[in-house]
Amino acid sequence: MGPQLPLALRYPPDQRLESFIAPPDGALAALSRLAAGTGADWVYLAGASRTGKTHLALAVCAAAEQQGRRAAYLPAIAAAGRMREALDALEGHDVVALDGVDAIAGAREDEVALFDFHNRARGSGLNVLYTARSIPDDIGLVLPDLRSRLQQCLRFTLHPLDDAGRRDVLRDRAQRRGLILEEAALDWLLTRTDRDLGALVALLDRLDRASLAAQRRITVPFLRQTLGAAG
Structure with a gap:
């Protein structure tokens, strides 16, 4: 097995918080706090395709690892159908970026797994960033309790660039x-x-x-x- 890539070098160098163009007011500051774990609110980023959600999810992980925190990036579509297993594997991390939660909307078992993870993470002090194509009410979730938890996150909406x-x-x-x-x-x-x-x-x-x-x-x-x- 080859050597593991060190810290933030695992994330694309173009995708950093400071290189994001035209962020919503307050978004970068909130994401920086989340990455650092400085009493930060959890964050939910909503935006259509190609508005920069993945850029910011990867950037948060890179920023967290630059500060010596253990971060994980998980595209929800890759864990669809086995969300509980994927989330259980993230125990022990400090920051998790869960990109595209709408990919598991409507899959009740996956939603229950995410709801359970959310509650455990809150209790353990783990910091979480969610992204999705729209706000929690509009992505087709079938579990009201999960929708309610996501609605409690600090929310920003990303828009296409001109x-x-x-x-x-x-x-x-x-x-x-x-x-x-x-x-x-x-x-x-x-x-x-x-x-x-x-x-x-x-x-x-x-x-x-x-x-x-x-x-x-x-x-x-x-x-x-x-x-x-x-x-």
Whole structure:
């Protein structure tokens, strides 16, 4: 067995609290407190796909581990049908980020397992972050007691970024890679490619590799050549 990755290095370096663009007021401060365990409220993040829920869930785990706390990230969809087993395995952690709880909505046994975990975690001082596509009332939970517990969390709603926000994300990701991305190139990307943020970030990874291979800056001519598009 190879050596275990140390602490926060297990989490993508782009996905940190400080790199999240346009968070709701108070959200980053609340998540920082949760990661540190400084008397923090539990947090519930609601938002549609591609609004940054997973980014923040991973970022909380990284922030917790940077402070020497034991953190775990669990995508609920991966534990669907065996939620009790998955949650039991998290005993002894300090912070848990449970991403996409709507994935188990309607599965009564999984919901009961999550309800039991929630109550045990409260009693043991474990800090929990939940994410879902919408507020607890609107994700199809069949267990009223679980819905009530989730409603008691400090809640924030994430919204899709506008073009200015997408620009800021691409600029930030480029800078973190050491890339020089000209404003004209940013304009070109935002007007001629998929506007979905996840797709844009994946495209930036592709351009990073291509620019390294070609030893060229990312300019509009380079984008036209690399992506095979006109305009």
